[in-house]
Amino acid sequence: MLSVDDLHLAAGPRELVHGVSFTLTPGEAIGLVGESGSGKTLTCRAILGVPPPGVTVTGGTIALAGEDVSRYTRRQWDRVRGTRVAAVFQDPASYLNPSLTVGRQLDEVLRVKNGLSRRDARARAVELFASMGLHRPEHVHGQYPYELSGGMLQRVLIAIAVSGDPDLLVADEATTALDVTVQAEVLDLIAGLRERRRLSLLLVSHDLAVVAQLCDRVVVLRDGRVVESGPTRQVLDDPADPYTRALVADHREYGLDRLVTR
Numbered sequence: 001m002l003s004v005d006d007l008h009l010a011a012g013p014r015e016l017v018h019g020v021s022f023t024l025t026p027g028e029a030i031g032l033v034g035e036s037g038s039g040k041t042l043t044c045r046a047i048l049g050v051p052p053p054g055v056t057v058t059g060g061t062i063a064l065a066g067e068d069v070s071r072y073t074r075r076q077w078d079r080v081r082g083t084r085v086a087a088v089f090q091d092p093a094s095y096l097n098p099s100l101t102v103g104r105q106l107d108e109v110l111r112v113k114n115g116l117s118r119r120d121a122r123a124r125a126v127e128l129f130a131s132m133g134l135h136r137p138e139h140v141h142g143q144y145p146y147e148l149s150g151g152m153l154q155r156v157l158i159a160i161a162v163s164g165d166p167d168l169l170v171a172d173e174a175t176t177a178l179d180v181t182v183q184a185e186v187l188d189l190i191a192g193l194r195e196r197r198r199l200s201l202l203l204v205s206h207d208l209a210v211v212a213q214l215c216d217r218v219v220v221l222r223d224g225r226v227v228e229s230g231p232t233r234q235v236l237d238d239p240a241d242p243y244t245r246a247l248v249a250d251h252r253e254y255g256l257d258r259l260v261t262r
């Protein structure tokens with residue numbers, strides 16, 4: 001599904017990611033963890049073909065379903081993004097146009113990406129909103145982003161992300177800004193989608209409890225390198241690397257114990 005092999009990323013002469021490797025099989029969920037600045041977001045953005053301005057892939061490969069996309073042109077990415085890989089990020093409002101209804105924005109994606117007629121796109125959008133757990137989906141369809149709560153906006157963004165039926169969903173701190181109850185609901189939604197759609201999931205979170213709840217395996221990054229990876233239980237219950245041990249120790253007080261024993 002996804003194979004990242006010896007990935008190097010650099011901003012000019014400064015290398016930021018120094019040979020990261022991991023693989024993700026169909027339907028599997030991997031958590032990318034590590035302290036701030038360890039390279040989680042850069043790695044995800046490279047996988048999505050949207051590295052920050054000035055950052056380039058200087059070595060290694062990123063294979064999506066066996067095809068190396070690491071040097072894809074923008075046009076090649078347009079074909080892949082949304083249909084093979086899609087993403088949700090921390091601040092959903094910033095990914096939506098404030099002057100268009102959320103329904104219209106999903107309709108637009110369905111028309112362009114899936115070639116649906118105006119009427120079919122609207123029907124499909126309402127259906128998608130309903131399957132994201134949005135109540136009164138018809139009504140939500142006609143609402144503007146400012147009328148919706150953070151949790152609802154994230155559900156809208158997830159609907160847009162899965163509308164092209166991708167194989168891989170990248171969720172980078174997607175629930176971080178939400179309050180605890182809403183966070184739990186959105187995590188349930190993502191877990192359900194993964195199961196129903198056989199989505200592979202690459203989840204970035206600073207919250208190990210979230211990773212423990214959702215992920216089969218964990219990859220621990222430090223300063224742009226993988227320090228440890230393995231099954232979630234093994235890495236979080238019995239970390240081999242001192243850095244992972246420190247990360248886990250920091251989280252003990254936040255209820256990791258409770259969540260890791262699923």
Ligand SMILES: Nc1ncnc2c1ncn2[C@@H]1O[C@H](COP(=O)(O)OP(=O)(O)OP(=O)(O)O)[C@@H](O)[C@H]1O
Pocket residue numbers: 011016034035036037038039040041042043052053054055206
């Ligand atoms: N556009 C950029 N130009 C130069 N350096 C950058 C750029 N973006 C990120 N970096 C640097 O790359 C390193 C990794 O950043 P990255 O955003 O991937 O970390 P992260 O693990 O996602 O951290 P956080 O949890 O804070 O988001 C950091 O040292 C950061 O300062």
